[in-house]
Amino acid sequence: MTLPCSLSSTRSNFDRAIRINIRGTFLGMKYQIAAMLHGPGGAIVNMASIAGLHGVADLAGYTAGKAGIIALTRVAALDYAEQGIRVNVVAPGPILTHRLEVAGEQAQLLAAGATPMRRVGRVGEVAATVLWLCSGQASFVTGAVLPVDGGQFAGLRPPQMHR
Template sequence: MTDFQQKIILVTGASTGVGEGIARELLKRGAKVAITGRNPEHLQKAINEWDPTGDSVLAIEADVRKLSDCERMVSTVSDKFGALHGLVNNAGITGPHGVKIEDYDFEAWQDVMDTDVTGTFLGMKFGIPAIIKSGGGAVVNLSACNGVTGIAGIAPYTAAKHAVLGLTRAAALEYAEQGVRINAVGPGYVATPNILALPQDVQAMMAESHPMKRMATREEVAKMVAFLLSDDSRFCTGGFYPVDGGYTAQ
């Protein structure tokens, strides 16, 4: 197992869902982890469960859609821990399902793009300089299997995850010589608590869409993220790494 002792990693949208799984995996491997989210109760619950002393976990209430919040979250991490070695841009929303473009609410479109795309852009805008100042490191952006495929009924989410992959590739080229590696992970459906609360027939449909006939676990996504943050992937940048049970191979 990769050792993240003395490493400081920021994970956005990490008080619940996939982000929570990523943060837990990094903590287990010895990292000091800063997590962000919009819900202070979820953040406090995470602190209470993971690290009541606050020595290894820093919770920051922040909205990744806002430039000032993203600047503040990075500076808060640097002030608390003195460095930043890794960034995981995980915060994202799916938006409404089963809606054609002509019927899609513009404000809902804007919310998906602001959260998924602008949030990733702002995370890198402020996070990458902090990583360079700390001697280099890695960024992992959460795209999705939708980032390389087209799916009807969720056009904004599909467009957003394509954009995340484009940002990843451009940034990887911009910072390759400055010691910052930037990659994207593309999960399929992940068995988060919210997904597992859906009706059984919906869960079955999600599982069936993967050739392996099941959903990913949060731990499986987290282990891929940990690999890409680690020195084990030191010659990997600008890549897209599916964790989708073969979905994108179809």
Template sequence: MNLDYQLDGRVVIVTGGGSGMGRDASLALARAGARVVIGNRNAAAGLAVVEEIIAAGGQAAFRATDVANAADCEALVALAMQRFGRVDGAFNNAGLQRAFNDVHETPVEDFSEVIDINLKGVLYMMKYEIAAMLQSGGGAIVNNASIFGLKAMPHTAYYVAAKHGIVGATRAAALDYATRGIRINAVCPGPIKTPSFDRVTGGDEHMYDDGVPMRRIGRPEEVSAALLWLLSEQSSYVTGTSISVDGGMSAE
């Protein structure tokens, strides 16, 4: 079933748009008619997605972006404004996870890197996106949290803390802008087939099946489907919520 999300001409920023969920989201947004502005640390990967969008007849732009750096976040939003004149939507997706360790064995640098990218990166992006959206007449933001923004997982306290922080920041910011034309929500994916998932599992797609009520991992396009709805006017009365795309994990 093809839904018309009425994103034609809208300008949407995607961080971490060079691979995994961000890549799929960027391509899905372009197919829905959006003009996509991609930020990614790996420039070659980000540019490849832009080229794919343009080859298919879409519009896209890229800037190498480390979301842990506030100046990079500001510059990415500035690129959207300079190239397309407005910002209507955003998928703040960039994130990472390091090794599984108990707290007392977790390197201090892992705490800093994961909090800086996963949590502070979302806050930085929202700061500049919201300022641009207020100029543009409103918009919608979707932050990529995780199922572990809603529940815990052993040996990853630093990651769980960052993802819970994203959910909390989403809710609080949604209240701040509820009367100013900006909706802010989060998606909370469970295990999704991405390159980062493959690095953790060694490519075993069934490693975590027993922990998912639906007994399978998800696909990036299943996250993109929720994203498109949240960025569209079809979800016009939805703000401050976190949608689980997790095969039922959050229900347990």
């Protein structure tokens, strides 16, 4: 019996992904919230991924880590809402970052084809979402997971429907 690739990765690689994503987010929030409790409150926006909302083959550590960020965000939102601290999380889909640029045009076309909008997102679009979540316009938003993914999380959009 052969194990799936994502579960055959080394324990240290899996542990590293969990440490970076979950422990890193936990520690960041721990110190941000401590500072915010001495003032009028504030807004925290964590960074997850669409991978944290559904499984992605061969990325067990990454996917579990991003799902953990989403769970931590929701817990913090519940724990600190009464103190005026809003905690939300952004879950980007395929975004044209350095990593996707280096992967090449074929990878970019493949990523674009996975979204109903048939394009990859731009870093500025993610940044604008984060800024909105930190603004007064989002003052009643806490515990939200906001996909920035060109509609990818909305569901499947087959190229042709047969009726």
